[in-house]
Amino acid sequence: MRRRKLFSFQKFFLRIDRDGKVNGTKSKDDPLSILEITSVDVGVVAIKGLNSNYYLAISRKGELYGAREFGVDCTLKERIEENGYNTYASAEWRNKKRQMFVGLNVHGKPLRGKKTRRKNTATHFLPIMV
Template identity: 75%
Template sequence: HGILEITSVDVGIVAIRGIGSNLYLAISKKGELYGAVSILNYGVNCRLKERIEENGYNTYASAEWRNKKRQMFVGLSAHGRPLRGRKTRRKNTMKLIPMPVDIKW
């Protein structure tokens, strides 16, 4: 479990940062998920399209990269391992329900 910070970068575009790791979720041109260090601005690979689905969950796809004109989604396997963006479709994506968290240090 972890806390993710979702920051709006542009209309419909977000960047997701892990609070504990201080890394941004990124998708490479090849569709690989990784954690990126981005201090001043969000790199191209860190920009994700956010879509609110009918079931109340949010899905995330690369705002920059596509595979054969198909979106590359952020997806996890049943064991929690990242899926390659080239293999993902909207139905097998990582789904999140964003909620405000009040962190007291």
């Protein structure tokens, strides 16, 4: 288990609210942006908000949300990209054989998984130790 903050290429910290809403914040002191990254399998992780107690999840439709219980939507493939950033893709769901990634746009809003691609910097995150 690793405690990290995920800092996006768009300069937002990924956070999971107490009501399960996923978005980004510019505040480095936001307690809701502290996440626990736990290994589930080789290259597969689960990400849980430490203070919100919600798991980061991607639905079959590609929507990012916080899940109260751990389930198939919560398994994410972690990959270190060439630029040193990490990407997180749904381990369970695909859209027309393409992976769906966790991503934040330039306003800190979650991107639909169907619109995301590995090379798109909106899906790139730096894990920062807490």
